[in-house]
Amino acid sequence: MKKVLFLSAVLALASCKKETTENKVQTNTENYSEGESAEAKTPEALGKAIFEGRGNCISCHQVDQKIIGPSIQEIGKTYKEKKGDIVTFLKGNADPIVDPSQFSVMKTNFPVTQAMSDEELKALEAYIYSNSK
Numbered sequence: 001m002k003k004v005l006f007l008s009a010v011l012a013l014a015s016c017k018k019e020t021t022e023n024k025v026q027t028n029t030e031n032y033s034e035g036e037s038a039e040a041k042t043p044e045a046l047g048k049a050i051f052e053g054r055g056n057c058i059s060c061h062q063v064d065q066k067i068i069g070p071s072i073q074e075i076g077k078t079y080k081e082k083k084g085d086i087v088t089f090l091k092g093n094a095d096p097i098v099d100p101s102q103f104s105v106m107k108t109n110f111p112v113t114q115a116m117s118d119e120e121l122k123a124l125e126a127y128i129y130s131n132s133k
Helices: 002-025 029-039 042-054 071-081 086-090 102-112 118-130
Strands: none
Touching: 042 118, 071 118, 086 102, 086 118
């Protein structure tokens, strides 16, 4: 169990380091976001582009299986059942309700989600809900 937690922490830190490097190279996130918005036809498509792209969410979350964090199907299902607010959580203003044991890993990524616009966060939420059962 300790090896799994250590591996999870290492992978999360590697994910954060990658994002930090990307942020240094790309200083104008507004233009990047506008580009994603222009290419995306729906909020779900924009959410998927962010999830798999600059959000780097896919490094810890898969659609239908737990990797480091819970699957997005589980996230969507839990937030619907508990009437949670994904956007508020991603802004760092709500407690975790899906897998609190992984919160220390997730909160290292809050600088990424906190830099996103409300439109981008709502698009991520739409993408997550579009994959929940």
